[in-house]
Amino acid sequence: MGKRLVIESLEVRTDTRSVTYVFRTGVNAVTGPVGSGKSSMLELLKYSLGGSAKVMPAVRDNVQSVKVKFRAGDEHWEFTRALRSHVVQVFDLKTQESLGEWAATNRQNSRKVGPALLDALGLPPDWRIPKSRKNPTDETVPVSFWDVHKYLYLDQNSIDASVIGHKDANLNNKRIAVFELIYGLANARTVELLTERGKRRAEASALRKSAEAVSAFLQDMGDPDPAELTARKAGLLIELGRSKDALNEARNAAQSGLVSAETLNALGSKRAHLEDLLAQRDALQVAVAEAKSVTAQLNLEEQRIKRSSGASRSLSGLEFVQCPRCLQGLPYGRFDDGHCHLCGQAQEPDANDNAADSLLKVLREQRRETKDLADADEATLEGVSAQIELAEQAVLSQLRAASNSDEPRALPYIGSLEQAVAQVAVTEAAIQRIDDVEKRWATHDGLHKEADNLDVIARGMAKEESRIKLGLREDTPLLAGLSELFDEILRGLRDPWFNKAHVDTTDYLPIVDGEPFDMLAVGGGRKTIVNLAYHVANLYMSLSERTDMLLPTLLIVDSPRKNVGEGALDRAVVESIYSRLRTLQDASRDDFQMIFADNDMPTEASKWVSQHISLDYDNPFVPGVVHRGEQEPNDPKTAEEID
Numbered sequence: 001m002g003k004r005l006v007i008e009s010l011e012v013r014t015d016t017r018s019v020t021y022v023f024r025t026g027v028n029a030v031t032g033p034v035g036s037g038k039s040s041m042l043e044l045l046k047y048s049l050g051g052s053a054k055v056m057p058a059v060r061d062n063v064q065s066v067k068v069k070f071r072a073g074d075e076h077w078e079f080t081r082a083l084r085s086h087v088v089q090v091f092d093l094k095t096q097e098s099l100g101e102w103a104a105t106n107r108q109n110s111r112k113v114g115p116a117l118l119d120a121l122g123l124p125p126d127w128r129i130p131k132s133r134k135n136p137t138d139e140t141v142p143v144s145f146w147d148v149h150k151y152l153y154l155d156q157n158s159i160d161a162s163v164i165g166h167k168d169a170n171l172n173n174k175r176i177a178v179f180e181l182i183y184g185l186a187n188a189r190t191v192e193l194l195t196e197r198g199k200r201r202a203e204a205s206a207l208r209k210s211a212e213a214v215s216a217f218l219q220d221m222g223d224p225d226p227a228e229l230t231a232r233k234a235g236l237l238i239e240l241g242r243s244k245d246a247l248n249e250a251r252n253a254a255q256s257g258l259v260s261a262e263t264l265n266a267l268g269s270k271r272a273h274l275e276d277l278l279a280q281r282d283a284l285q286v287a288v289a290e291a292k293s294v295t296a297q298l299n300l301e302e303q304r305i306k307r308s309s310g311a312s313r314s315l316s317g318l319e320f321v322q323c324p325r326c327l328q329g330l331p332y333g334r335f336d337d338g339h340c341h342l343c344g345q346a347q348e349p350d351a352n353d354n355a356a357d358s359l360l361k362v363l364r365e366q367r368r369e370t371k372d373l374a375d376a377d378e379a380t381l382e383g384v385s386a387q388i389e390l391a392e393q394a395v396l397s398q399l400r401a402a403s404n405s406d407e408p409r410a411l412p413y414i415g416s417l418e419q420a421v422a423q424v425a426v427t428e429a430a431i432q433r434i435d436d437v438e439k440r441w442a443t444h445d446g447l448h449k450e451a452d453n454l455d456v457i458a459r460g461m462a463k464e465e466s467r468i469k470l471g472l473r474e475d476t477p478l479l480a481g482l483s484e485l486f487d488e489i490l491r492g493l494r495d496p497w498f499n500k501a502h503v504d505t506t507d508y509l510p511i512v513d514g515e516p517f518d519m520l521a522v523g524g525g526r527k528t529i530v531n532l533a534y535h536v537a538n539l540y541m542s543l544s545e546r547t548d549m550l551l552p553t554l555l556i557v558d559s560p561r562k563n564v565g566e567g568a569l570d571r572a573v574v575e576s577i578y579s580r581l582r583t584l585q586d587a588s589r590d591d592f593q594m595i596f597a598d599n600d601m602p603t604e605a606s607k608w609v610s611q612h613i614s615l616d617y618d619n620p621f622v623p624g625v626v627h628r629g630e631q632e633p634n635d636p637k638t639a640e641e642i643d
Contacts, residue, residue: 003073003121005152005552006593010045011067012622019623026589026610027581030597037621038597039156041613042558045595046153047642048081050088050104050113051146054157054639058622059083069093072120072552079113084642088113105643114145121552123148123181129191133173136198147174151182151551154535156558160527163509163517163534179508182542182550183478185469193465200458204451211447214440221289223437226445233434240427247420271421274391277384278429284381286436291374298367305359478541478549479505486510486537493529493576503534510534525561529573532560536580543588553592561598578605585610 011020021041030038040059047053048068055063065082078091081104090099103110115125127143130136150164150171158165165171180186224232473479483502490501490512501512510517510530520526535555542551561574578601581594585608606612615621 003550003552004071004591004593005073005121005554006071007045007554007595008069008071010041010048012044012063013065013067014062014622014624015064017624021613022611023593023595024610025591025593027585027608028593028595028611028613029601029605029609030595030613030615031600032615032620033599033617035620036615036617038615039558041615041621042153042155042556042595042597045556046149048079048088049117049149050079050081050102051149052641052643054641056639058620058625060640060642062622062625072117073122075120086643117145118148121148121550123550124188127181127191128195129173129177130194130198131170131173132198133176133194136194136201139202140195140198141170141174143174143177147171147178148182148552150175151178151535151538152554153556154531154558159531159557159559160525163531166507166509166517176508180469183482184549185472185479187468187472190465190468190472193461193468197458197461197465200454200461204454204458207447207451207454211444211451214444214447217290217293218437218440218444220293223440226438226441229434229438229441233431233438236427236431236434240424240431243420243423243427247424249420270391270394271425273394274388275425275428277388277391278425279432281381281384281388282429282433282436284377284384288374288377288381291370291377294370295367295374298363298370302360302363302367305363479503479508481544482537482541485540486534489537489540489580490530490533492580493533493573501530501533525573528560529577532557532577536584539592539594540584543592555592555594557594557596559598560596575602578602581605582608 006025007023009020009022011018030041032038037056037058039054040056043053043055044059044063044066045068047055048066049070060083063083065080067078067080069078071077076093077099078093080089080091081087086103086105087101087110088104090102091097092099101110102113102116104113106112118127119125123145124143128140129143131139131141161167164175166175177186177191180190223229486503487501490498499513501510503509504511504516510533512520512530517527517530520530535557538551539553539555542549542553560577581596582605584592584594589610601609
């Protein structure tokens with residue numbers, strides 16, 4: 001059975017008055033006419049626990065702070081939070097000690113509310129999953145207490161529109177992760193495999209990008225592709241063999257022409273020196289070309305940063321009053337001074353400009369160093385070229401000296417020897433250049449091969465993850481139990497259009513008569529009833545003694561009768577809803593807590609609910625606030641979300 005999360009009381013304080021609302025285990029009803037503050041009460045329950053809340057003007061303009069007493073597993077805490085504050089004052093009701101301030105947001109160097117609640121409820125406090133479930137990378141997102149809380153709170157806006165945020169891609173990814181955890185369909189190993197698989201895919205992607213960069217460099221340098229290199233090298237190797245044969249013949253002819261060994265050794269030494277210089281020249285030419293390529297890339301990066309910095313400066317003076325993603329209004333003062341108005345991250349004045357300037361300085365220094373190296377290499381290249389000319393002249397001089405010596409006349413052989421040596425050197429240099437390009441292509445191919453190996457590893461991890469999940473599914477028949485219970489509860493609500501319902505085995509969403517939730521009609525409260533049945537079924541499952549469910553045994557529902565009409569058949573549906581709640585109350589009063597808000601409830605229900613909080617225009621939720629009755633706007637657009 002899931003650990004208990006029980007709300008004991010909520011105190012609401014204005015600048016002149018305060019009122020405390022008491023809750024009990026079992027079914028708690030909060031009733032009252034439109035605009036009396038029912039939804040605000042449930043939203044402030046969430047806010048007092050450290051979450052965000054949608055508040056109406058009466059709350060926003062009058063409430064100073066809220067205080068909640070509750071039990072979470074073995075913990076017994078009191079949280080006090082001022083409106084618009086990012087911290088919660090925590091008091092341990094077991095030890096009667098203050099635990100100080102806990103952060104409700106991602107404040108550094110402070111204990112955070114969310115992980116503490118997860119830990120108290122027996123859930124992983126530091127839980128991350130890949131951002132994308134379908135194509136995971138190394139980018140992960142945290143699964144927080146508030147992702148679990150969505151299973152515990154069916155709010156008024158979502159009750160006929162969304163099943164635990166399934167329409168939002170980011171929320172849906174977390175919804176599935178939470179479902180698999182609480183139903184035992186995933187474990188630490190499957191989460192680890194999913195995360196590691198994402199990392200391998202990201203590494204493979206990075207390697208392929210590096211390979212593309214190598215390929216682009218080779219193309220920019222005008223180097224041929226591997227197939228052409230192979231053909232060229234084959235031809236050069238044949239030519240080299242012929243050249244070496246010619247060189248051997250020339251040497252033999254020179255020997256037979258009585259050219260001395262001393263002359264041949266001197267000529268070979270000068271020729272070897274010339275070959276070394278030619279190799280140095282080739283290496284320097286490559287280095288200079290690479291330096292020019294790096295300089296060009298640094299120039300492009302500098303232009304990009306300048307454009308980005310310019311855009312940043314053009315936006316820095318703007319005060320956003322609307323979220324550019326969802327187009328909702330941004331509340332004033334939602335973050336402390338010195339933090340970004342949009343994302344809430346701490347920032348120094350002109351932080352973007354300073355960062356851009358610093359990066360530009362680094363780039364310019366890198367470009368200067370690269371240019372200095374290129375200049376030095378070009379200067380060295382000029383010197384080596386001059387030495388090559390001298391070495392070539394030395395070889396020719398040695399040949400002429402041999403021909404003019406007192407040795408037996410060898411001039412007919414010296415010309416052939418000179419030509420053969422030169423041809424071998426030229427061919428070997430050409431082969432060396434091809435070898436260098438082949439090494440770069442080998443690097444390119446090696447990167448692709450390593451990326452392919454990582455993909456193989458990732459696929460192996462996916463198979464292992466699927467195998468573990470299949471085993472968990474076979475060992476844990478909870479999903480089948482949820483489907484049966486969902487069908488039973490929905491059937492008990494006496495809806496005339498219903499025949500058969502179940503929970504999908506892949507995305508864990510309700511299916512009714514073969515139709516997914518999004519395809520159900522809103523009219524007649526059909527979506528509302530299905531969503532309510534699904535959440536109540538989850539609560540029943542968490543109460544089952546024969547399961548290892550991790551879902552806390554709390555359910556908060558806002559307006560379960562939303563969109564249900566007033567006809568005889570509609571009243572029968574409402575009676576069925578409350579009959580199901582009474583059955584739950586009679587069977588497990590002390591093991592769970594349900595808080596529901598509605599305009600009213602059947603007369604009979606007031607006799608059996610554990611607690612009934614009645615609001616009206618004379619006694620609205622916020623104490624001391626004069627209410628304008630039915631004229632008070634109840635449009636959700638007038639609500640403001642606070643963190």
